[in-house]
Amino acid sequence: MRAFLRALFGRRARLRWIHLVLGGALAMPFVLVGEVIIGPAVDDSVLGPLPLQLAGFGVGLPIAAVTSLFPLTRPLEAAAVRVLCGIDADRLAHEPARSWAARGRTAMWFTLHVGVGGIVSGMSLALPPFAVVLIVLPFYSWLTDRAPWFPEFLDHTWALALTPVAGVASLLALAGVSAGAGALLARWAPALLGPTPEDRLAAAEERAADLAVRNRLARELHDSVGHALSAVTLQASAARRVLDTDPEFVREALAAIEATTRRTVGELDAVLGVLRDGDGPGTAPAPTLGADLDDLLRRTRASGARVTAAIGTAPEDLPPVLSREAYRIVQEGLSNALRHGGENVCVALSVDVRDGRVEITVENPLGRPAAPSRPGGGHGLAGIEERARLLGGTMRAGPAGDTWRLRVRLPLRESG
Known part of the structure; x- marks a missing residue:
């Protein structure tokens, strides 16, 4: 049990979660640009605010990939990965990308970072308040009247008694997704940000x-x-x-x-x-x-x-x-x-x-x-x-x- 909790909430998991949140922060300008691009072509009555943001997110990722082709992107990302993801420095490249192949790998990594980071950041913003409401809901049942989006079966006493369990499960699910995504990025970082044969030769x-x-x-x-x-x-x-x-x-x-x-x-x-x-x-x-x-x-x-x-x-x-x-x-x-x-x-x-x-x-x-x-x-x-x-x-x-x-x-x- 202790190892399970350490995997979800330990120091390494927390640092990797910060790395994902930074990826979400980097994704925000590209999401705004995507919304500006698709906004005039979409009627507000067709897409609500959330679908519009998701569409802007989908359009912004290719833009992020293009902007990450600059040579200095690789050493900056490698430094963040070394500090926050716990990857050994000798497995990462510390020089600017010299070839287009190295820049392409860096673009793949940057797109993966901002994409997964944007998703985890969105979940980190939305799930904790929702989970807290579920945990305190049995003690403040009047909240169901203030939030019409709660399902009707919560009017039953047995359903209200289970909402704290659902809230805790939501937080654990968020921690699990964050830890899993952080471990996945840490596993792919040496392959995408590691030195190329040209770097090793130099x-x-x-x-x-x-x-x-x-x-x-x-x-x-x-x-x-x-x-x-x-x-x-x-x-x-x-x-x-x-x-x-x-x-x-x-x-x-x-x-x-x-x-x-x-x-x-x-x-x-x-x-x-x-x-x-x-x-x-x-x-x-x-x-x-x-x-x-x-x-x-x-x-x-x-x-x-x-x-x-x-x-x-x-x-x-x-x-x-x-x-x-x-x-x-x-x-x-x-x-x-x-x-x-x-x-x-x-x-x-x-x-x-x-x-x-x-x-x-x-x-x-x-x-x-x-x-x-x-x-x-x-x-x-x-x-x-x-x-x-x-x-x-x-x-x-x-x-x-x-x-x-x-x-x-x-x-x-x-x-x-």
């Missing part, structure tokens, strides 16, 4: 674009900050070992640490600027292979590692995107070599314009125990491979004799 493309931006920012943070921390760690370690014997080297190491951290803070601000404002004009430029390779090698050598570089054709004329990504690849390759190879790191960079590719090779000797892996680390090679793949290139990494070799080949493109 949402998937938006998620893919957001994921690409997040991955790009993650690569930038990993390469720039990771390289800086690796270099600073080696510089601090070397300075600690010779603190009492070589003060000049310690001063140089501290100066290198200061320069590295200052530059890394600038790169971090640039990446955070992308997060805040996008690639706007206020974002600091990213380092490139042509402009910043020498500085990268100098800072790496300042950590105490012996780095040799064999630079082929000058990389100043590389396309901007290729130059930026190649710089990050060299930076991450050096970071991995410093972590695992320490000293005697060999870096070879060549730009082969004839074959239309940029070839980057980073080598370090094997045999040194790998540095302890940090929690969440180990994404360097994956980031390099992802960068190479996005540029249409290839990446190979692995032991070659007693040397660990990273080799990346990128196609040389004129458009950045």
Whole structure:
């Protein structure tokens, strides 16, 4: 019994009843327009006020369907359904209708909403006063004289005794109709207001674009900050070992640490600027292979590692995107070599314009125990491979004799 009463008068049933009443309120202007349209063509002696309203209601529904073809109707109706009908937000579309098929489904829903809502609203206005009169009729039998539309059998005592039951039954019937209509609309709402295949495709493309931006920012943070921390760690370690014997080297190491951290803070601000404002004009430029390779090698050598570089054709004329990504690849390759190879790191960079590719090779000797892996680390090679793949290139990494070799080949493109 409690579940039955909750289904008729519970919070969800009440909210859905409010949703239906709102539909009836939306239907009123269309009913008035319908009455204006059919009023001059109908004699008042043929149709009374109620039939005229019903006829206006029938004419107004198609007008409502036409007016609901505006794209913004769908998000407005979806918001009302989510709040009042208890439908999960992920089952409804929140964007304006993009296609005529989506607008047609929205028009069907809007017509159903105002149509069923108008009927339930009319019943809600008429039945409660009538039911109250039936409930109190045995105590105020003189009401039958004031209302000639009461049937004559109510003059009998047994009939008057049953009128409260009929009044309560009328209220229960109204609650049942409202709950049933609300449940029916809630069931049809996802089918008519839910996302179309075009909406799902657009949402998937938006998620893919957001994921690409997040991955790009993650690569930038990993390469720039990771390289800086690796270099600073080696510089601090070397300075600690010779603190009492070589003060000049310690001063140089501290100066290198200061320069590295200052530059890394600038790169971090640039990446955070992308997060805040996008690639706007206020974002600091990213380092490139042509402009910043020498500085990268100098800072790496300042950590105490012996780095040799064999630079082929000058990389100043590389396309901007290729130059930026190649710089990050060299930076991450050096970071991995410093972590695992320490000293005697060999870096070879060549730009082969004839074959239309940029070839980057980073080598370090094997045999040194790998540095302890940090929690969440180990994404360097994956980031390099992802960068190479996005540029249409290839990446190979692995032991070659007693040397660990990273080799990346990128196609040389004129458009950045």
